Amino acid sequence: MEDFSNQAPDKAQQESDSLFDAPPMAEQERMVEAVLFASTEPVTLRDLEARMPHGCNPGEALEYLRKRYEGRGVRVVRVGDAWAIRTAPDLGFLMQKEIVETRKLSRAAIETLAIIAYHQPVTRAEIEEIRGVSVSRGTIDQLLEMEWIRLGRRRMTPGRPVTFVVTPVFLDHFGLESARDLPGLKELRSAGLLESRPPPGSFPTGQGGDDGDEDPEEQPELFES
Numbered sequence: 001m002e003d004f005s006n007q008a009p010d011k012a013q014q015e016s017d018s019l020f021d022a023p024p025m026a027e028q029e030r031m032v033e034a035v036l037f038a039s040t041e042p043v044t045l046r047d048l049e050a051r052m053p054h055g056c057n058p059g060e061a062l063e064y065l066r067k068r069y070e071g072r073g074v075r076v077v078r079v080g081d082a083w084a085i086r087t088a089p090d091l092g093f094l095m096q097k098e099i100v101e102t103r104k105l106s107r108a109a110i111e112t113l114a115i116i117a118y119h120q121p122v123t124r125a126e127i128e129e130i131r132g133v134s135v136s137r138g139t140i141d142q143l144l145e146m147e148w149i150r151l152g153r154r155r156m157t158p159g160r161p162v163t164f165v166v167t168p169v170f171l172d173h174f175g176l177e178s179a180r181d182l183p184g185l186k187e188l189r190s191a192g193l194l195e196s197r198p199p200p201g202s203f204p205t206g207q208g209g210d211d212g213d214e215d216p217e218e219q220p221e222l223f224e225s
Contacts, residue, residue, distance in 0.1 A: 021055065031056070031061070032065055035047075035048060036084060039084070045062075048062075073091055079176075084172065108136070112131070112140070118182060120179065122163060123162065124164070146169075149166055150166075166179060
């Protein structure tokens with residue numbers, strides 16, 4: 001009996017397989033560019049794979065596109081686990097004529113946000129321990145509403161307290177690829193974002209209460225949206 005198992009597929013099978021050939025890389029690059037340009041939020045590789053034809057390699061297309069935009073007025077940047085097209089940092093001054101609504105953050109909110117960014121994932125109790133004062137629910141709610149922080153995984157400790165982490169919205173707002181790109185203490189001091197204050201817990205009795213009583217008008221305007 002003749003063995004047909006190793007014979008080449010017939011013409012019809014070859015034509016069927018050819019229908020699923022991936023588009024040329026140049027075309028894949030155009031597809032990625034179109035999606036990033038039209039999206040209002042950073043796009044993940046998984047989202048790109050779901051949108052693009054079968055067989056495409058969005059990761060490779062992204063690399064080609066990123067290199068193509070080097071030195072241009074806009075760049076392809078990574079935001080956490082996603083990608084976006086953003087204005088080149090050195091041309092940001094051209095956008096200063098845009099009217100934006102500023103939202104002042106109290107010192108309590110600024111300190112809470114900084115602790116979460118530098119110590120994530122962190123629980124509310126750990127934030128209070130670092131600050132030396134209680135954290136009001138309003139402070140956490142404000143940061144959640146701004147979508148600069150989100151709930152993380154619960155700790156496997158008694159009570160299973162929830163943790164907080166910063167979001168891609170926070171990273172995108174400050175032009176960071178990940179939380180590892182946050183400035184160090186030396187950079188913060190040189191930029192005037194750190195002031196000489198007594199260490200947490202050194203306040204006299206009666207001043208270490210809930211931070212909800214702090215006056216936002218007296219706090220530094222370090223973060224503006």
